[in-house]
Amino acid sequence: AQKVTQAQTEISVVEKEDVTLDCVYETRDTTYYLFWYKQPPSGELVFLIRRNSFDEQNEISGRYSWNFQKSTSSFNFTITASQVVDSAVYFCAPNQAGTALIFGKGTTLSVSS
């Protein structure tokens, strides 16, 4: 079974600040996936990234970057130069292929102008 801890319940930043959302997971599986989802105020759950446990390379997509550290079971998400549209709840979740995502409480990010 997997478990995830997003210790930051709420984060508030001002536009253009960089912000890092922490994610620490627990799993007994040797092969697993890690996900980040975004839930904006409109309510839908938007897939951001999927990372295979064998691939420890960091990934950058525009203003978004992810730092996967298998040794510390962390998969942190950084938004560079945050924007108001980044305001949302962000969920990190580990899982195995074919199984369900088990979500933590998420981190609520508020970006003010």
Next chain:
Amino acid sequence: DAGVIQSPRHEVTEMGQEVTLRCKPISGHNSLFWYRQTMMRGLELLIYFNNNVPIDDSGMPEDRFSAKMPNASFSTLKIQPSEPRDSAVYFCASSYPRTASGNTIYFGEGSWLTVV
């Protein structure tokens, strides 16, 4: 391509009434998930199916809840009788584990249920 389609998007019903939520997964996906989201409990997994077979229903709150997947393109979540504490957003999601993209799980827009 069409995403996961849920209906109804919004429903208000009276306590004691039967509620049926519907979901059409992404074509070709063989795993389907039902989640419930409330302020108090966050996002909870209710049940999931692989190849139309329920795999884990341990999250189903009680006997008032039932879920079916009669074929690969349709699933229902039924609450009978409904209670005010069932008010929540119910998400359906689907995935296809064996593709190169792995098991990315895609969510529908949710069904917002209010029981009064």
